[in-house]
Amino acid sequence: MSQPPTSRPTSADVLVVGAGPSGSAAAAWAARAGLDVLLVDAATFPRDKTCGDGLTPRAIGEMQKLGLEDWLRAHTVNHGLRAHGFGQTLLLPWPGGSLPDWGSAVARTELDDHLRTVAIESGARAIDGTRAVGVRRDGERVASVELRDADGSYEVACQWLVGADGVRSPLGKLLGREWHRDTVYAVAGRAYVDSDQSDDPWISSHLELRDEQGDLVSGYGWIFPLGDGTVNLGAGTLATSRRPAEVAIKPLMQTYANTIGKDFGLAGSLRMPTSALLPMGGAVSNVAGPNWALIGDAAACVNPLNGEGIDYGLETGRFVAEHIASGTGLGEAWRSTLVEHYGESFSIARRLAGIATQPKVVAALGPAGMRSDWLMTLALRWMGNLVDDADRDRAARVWRWAGRRSIARDARPPFQ
Structure with missing residues (x-):
């Protein structure tokens, strides 16, 4: 599916850099809108990606919009979260409501390759093994992007540029993206391991994570069944610039597995x-200029409470394609879209996650929370940001009220 060097493209209406879920979704939706789309990625597909592989109901909803429900149901389907910790185990079904009431898990090697194929089948051209290494501007607009493959460098002119090249986002750095570590961030790892519970209809999360010395760690562990004889096992810790992570993740994963x-x-x-x-x-x-925008992980669209990013990647891919297809421009309009959809929820979530970087707080509040099915069910909905704009129940109203209060107090609100 990759184009040989002899057919190197010279231009595209929309150039999408990065073919993960956000980039492939953006390419698919833009191509379906009738635009000439070029999707490039530095890796050669299929390729792996560090991830828990979990697909929450929010991600399922976006996959359904792309027409992928039947494909997903051929993989593992889960009913919700089994939460462990502090001597308790709770089964917490997905809340449903305006979102689907089921989840899934697909290894990123397969998921990303399939989403990229969907983009191609939607009409996008795709090239892998090609890295974006430079940007040429015409005033504040991006006029072209310098791409480099195994045979050298060349330029592709574009009307619109979408940066979807992941958490490090080399393209974002070229465009001026800056990451601020004063709010919470995560250090996370994952591995695959054989398991006789690979068909378990529940994903599991351990909220009481301890290191080799038995000390409580500010973070969580997870087991996501993949339905193929294996599970995705991972662990993540939360940190800020004031309280940096001091845990070696790979040894922590081994301790967790043991x-x-x-x-x-x-x-x-x-x-x-x-x-x-x-x-x-x-x-x-x-995160944006007149004709360019960052989406997904490149725009730090990752949930501070559970590390989920696939759902936001798929959503922002669709949103940016809608912006471009409407011809209204990006720049401040794109930043405003991110704030509108995620600003309040990200603000309150990272404030709560910042509190969770303190092990003493986790030790004090964890046992009380795990004794209440009602409280943990509410926490699952909030932690997973399983609140849609259409939800009008009391829990949704409280979450939005807390988000408004939180963002008003932020020294640096999301995306600023």
Whole structure:
């Protein structure tokens, strides 16, 4: 599906850099709107990506919009979250409401390759093994992007540029993106391991995560069944510039696996362990210009309370394509769209996650929370940002009220 060097493109209406969920969604929606789209990625597909592989109901809703429900249902389907910690285990079904009442998990090697194929089938051209290394501007607008493959460099002119190249976002740096570490961020890792519970209809999260010395860690562990004889096992810790993460993630994952291995039927060693640093909660500035925008992880659209980013990647891919297709421009309009959809929820979520960077607070509040099914069900909905604009119940109203109060107090609101 990749184009050979002899057919290097010279221009596109929309150039999308990065073919993860956000970039592929943007490319698919823009191509379906009749635009000439070029989707490029530095890796050669299929490729792996550090991720928990979980798809929450919010992500399922976006996949349904792309026409992928049947494809997803051929994979594992889960009913909700099994929460463990402080001597308690709770089954917390997905709340449903305006969002689907089921979730899934698909290894990113397969998921990203399939979403990229969907973009191609929607009409986008795609090239992998090609990196964006430079930007040429015409005033404040981007006129072209310098791409580099194994045979050298060349330029592609574009009317619109979408940056979807992940948490590090080299393109974002070229465009002036700045990450602010004064709000909460995460250090997370994942591995694959054989399990006789690979078909478990619940994902599991351990809210009481301890290191090799038995000390409580500010973070969580997870087990996401993949339905193929394996599970995705991972652990993440929360940090800020004031309270940086001081835990080695890969040894922490091994300690976690040793602790829960018998309960989850784990067998063999951890395979393909990887880790990543995650900007979260819109903790970046300079996310757009007159004809360019950053989306998904590149815009720090990662949930500070659970590390989920696939759903926001898919959503922002659709939103940016709608902006471009309407011809109304990006710049401040794009930043305003991000604030409108995520500003309040990201603000309150990162404020709560910042509190959770203190192990003493977790030790004090964790046992009380785990004793209440009602409180944890509410926490699942809020932590997963499973509140849609259409929701009008009391829990949704409280979440939005808290978000408004939080963002009004922010020294640096999301995306600023």
